[in-house]
Amino acid sequence: MMETPRLSVVIPVLNESGEIESCLSALSLLRKEGVEVIVVDGGSDDNTREKAAPLADRIVISERGRARQMNAGAAVARGHHLLFLHVDTRMPQGFDGQWLADSEWGFFNVRLSGSNLCFRLIERAMSWRSRLTAIGTGDQGLFVKRSLFELLGGFPDQPLMEDVAFCAGLKASARPRIIAEPVLTSSRRWENRGILRTVLEMWSLRAAYFVGVSPGTLVRRYYPE
DSSP states (O other): OOOOOOOEEEEEEEOOOOHHHHOOOHHHHHTTTTEEEEEESSOOOSSSSHHHHHSSSEEEOOOOOOOHHHHHHHHOOOOOEEOOOTTTTEEEEOOOGGTTTTTEEEEEEEEESSSOOOOOOHHHHHHHHHHHTTOOOGGGGEEEHHHHHHHSSSSSSSOHHHHHHHHHHHHHTSOOEEEEEEEEOOHHHHHHHOOHHHHHHHHHHHHHTTTTOHHHHHHHHOOOO
């Protein structure tokens, strides 16, 4: 019988042929140490799956939607802990999965890849906010013990803010472990859409969600494409 891995990394993707090889190559040492890497594709029409296949332990095809994809990956994962990782997020140097052994759930501080000084303010605000609220985001590498994930029923099936809703449920069970060593997350979203515009949109999204606007409405309003 195969030994149960201590950690399974679940990566939801959609049309990420330009990023997937870099993401998975960065996890190659972890794979050699027995960490399971699962890529969950939401229906890419490029060659994301073909590029991922030799660099991952398993490719899963799922309905589109980050929450559904992450739940699909968790359903086949074998690890004691689950780590949900965005394709453009890189783990800290020296991370080996042992950091999470005694953790119920948690996330990392975050550093953004861009050199603009605005990104230093944004990343600090993100890390400070998550510590204050005990709610992390997908950009911060969410991790959770499998038994707790299953107890909560996984990510809620919603098209936006699934990470916020998930963390809100988790913190009712246990305080998160917040790891000071940051993950490195791409600043491409801010660079492509504009830094100020993106910050304002993200603030508006969170504010609207917390006053009760449905995730479906928010998706149509902010991402009409």
